[in-house]
Amino acid sequence: MSAPAESAAALGDGPAGIPQPVLVRGTGLLGTSIGIGLSAAGVDVRLHDPSHAALAVAADIRAGRPARLDAEGDDLDAAPGLVVVAAPPDVTADVVVDSLRRWPAAVVVDIASVKEAVAAGVRAAVDEARLAPQDADRYLGTHPMAGSERSGPVAARGTLFTQAPWVLCPTDTTHPGALAAGRALARTLQATPYRMAARAHDESVALISHLPQIAASLVASRLQDTPDQALALAGNGLRDTTRIAASDPQLWVQILSGNAGRIVPALHGLRADLDRLIRTLEDPSAPGARLDMAQLIAEGNAGRARVPGKHGAPPQAFAVVTVIVDDAPGQIAALLDEVGRTDVNVEDLRLEHASGHRVGMVEISVLPGRRDELVAALTAAGWKVV
Numbered sequence: 026m027s028a029p030a031e032s033a034a035a036l037g038d039g040p041a042g043i044p045q046p047v048l049v050r051g052t053g054l055l056g057t058s059i060g061i062g063l064s065a066a067g068v069d070v071r072l073h074d075p076s077h078a079a080l081a082v083a084a085d086i087r088a089g090r091p092a093r094l095d096a097e098g099d100d101l102d103a104a105p106g107l108v109v110v111a112a113p114p115d116v117t118a119d120v121v122v123d124s125l126r127r128w129p130a131a132v133v134v135d136i137a138s139v140k141e142a143v144a145a146g147v148r149a150a151v152d153e154a155r156l157a158p159q160d161a162d163r164y165l166g167t168h169p170m171a172g173s174e175r176s177g178p179v180a181a182r183g184t185l186f187t188q189a190p191w192v193l194c195p196t197d198t199t200h201p202g203a204l205a206a207g208r209a210l211a212r213t214l215q216a217t218p219y220r221m222a223a224r225a226h227d228e229s230v231a232l233i234s235h236l237p238q239i240a241a242s243l244v245a246s247r248l249q250d251t252p253d254q255a256l257a258l259a260g261n262g263l264r265d266t267t268r269i270a271a272s273d274p275q276l277w278v279q280i281l282s283g284n285a286g287r288i289v290p291a292l293h294g295l296r297a298d299l300d301r302l303i304r305t306l307e308d309p310s311a312p313g314a315r316l317d318m319a320q321l322i323a324e325g326n327a328g329r330a331r332v333p334g335k336h337g338a339p340p341q342a343f344a345v346v347t348v349i350v351d352d353a354p355g356q357i358a359a360l361l362d363e364v365g366r367t368d369v370n371v372e373d374l375r376l377e378h379a380s381g382h383r384v385g386m387v388e389i390s391v392l393p394g395r396r397d398e399l400v401a402a403l404t405a406a407g408w409k410v411v
């Protein structure tokens with residue numbers, strides 16, 4: 026499969042700060058994570074959500090304070106300098122247009138997973154004279170490439186965006202102040218801003234986000250009828266390939282339908298490979314069959330090797346240090362405390378519970394050059410390093 030024609034360009038540093046106060050409209054997973062991160066950075070954040078429960082939880086976990094709105098929905102406090110629309114994709118364009126109309130001096134950004142559909146919704150408001158063209162210029166479509174299979178404010182984390190790409194999709198008429206505000210938002214949350222046309226964005230995410238979601242859902246769907254005795258044997262292969270199959274159906278219906286035109290060609294490619302594999306496995310001892318299987322797996326190797334590491338860096342192979350811990354309260358915290366004392370950076374962490382045993386395995390990924398140092402320190406401190 027070929028990469029999208031237009032490649033992303035990382036933006037340079039921008040001097041602009043975040044226009045304050047910030048109003049986050051939609052305090053689910055993403056809106057609350059943004060609120061927590063901005064509040065922790067000292068930004069004045071107001072929150073709003075039609076769900077009182079989502080709003081209350083977000084405020085409780087320090088994402089900001091609820092906006093005081095009057096009967097018309099106008100903020101009784103200072104008008105926001107920046108509105109972040111973090112609502113479901115289907116309502117995003119309407120909330121963006123409403124925000125642009127309501128606060129004539131504010132920059133309005135959205136973070137929905139699809140960008141052309143939202144931009145089209147804003148353009149339609151201009152065409153239908155519901156929005157003045159110059160007001161539309163204060164809008165910037167964006168998309169942080171970080172999230173989770175979980176929804177709602179309870180799953181939110183202020184560090185969700187650290188080192189993640191954050192796509193900014195300005196048009197020819199986007200006000201420079203709106204682009205600067207989007208860039209400042211991403212940078213304040215420790216993300217790396219990328220500038221990209223909405224179309225190129227949608228083509229890209231069809232391949233790197235929407236296709237993986239569909240593949241995970243389809244694989245996990247097979248498990249519905251899998252016997253319990255088979256599921257009891259499940260290891261990390263299944264967990265790795267199906268984590269995102271736990272994602273919210275309501276959200277993904279909106280994402281997939283909003284980008285259907287870009288996803289269908291990718292699915293045709295997947296189907297061609299699947300058909301080829303089925304034909305090969307129907308007669309696995311036929312001449313050339315083994316070569317074909319090897320080729321398919323090798324093609325997967327080649328694709329996987331192209332997945333960048335953190336911060337868009339080249340793929341990095343980490344060394345894994347495996348430590349056996351008692352399945353008892355405080356063990357993981359004590360282990361991490363010990364790791365912290367070594368000054369070796371933890372690149373990734375995975376916990377594994379051996380079913381039927383009262384021990385767990387902690388897999389700590391570190392830079393290969395730091396592995397021996399960590400093993401020596403943990404062993405000296407009495408930890409059981411495998």
Ligand SMILES: NC(=O)c1ccc[n+]([C@@H]2O[C@H](COP(=O)([O-])OP(=O)(O)OC[C@H]3O[C@@H](n4cnc5c(N)ncnc54)[C@H](O)[C@@H]3O)[C@@H](O)[C@H]2O)c1
Binds near residue numbers: 054056111114136169
């Ligand atoms: N979940 C992810 O991994 C992820 C990652 C990047 C971007 N996004 C995008 O972020 C947005 C929010 O996703 P989420 O995962 O936080 O969903 P979520 O379900 O956790 O939260 C959505 C929130 O929006 C609120 N809402 C509904 N209608 C609204 C309206 N009209 N105005 C304001 N708020 C409204 C809901 O009450 C809910 O609290 C979506 O557009 C999604 O595409 C999601």
Ligand SMILES: O=C(O)C(=O)C[C@]1(C(=O)O)C=C[C@@H](O)C=C1
Binds near residue numbers: 138169171173233
């Ligand atoms: O890490 C995850 O759980 C995600 O699914 C995040 C993910 C992705 O595909 O990378 C999913 C959808 C969003 O639009 C952006 C990010």
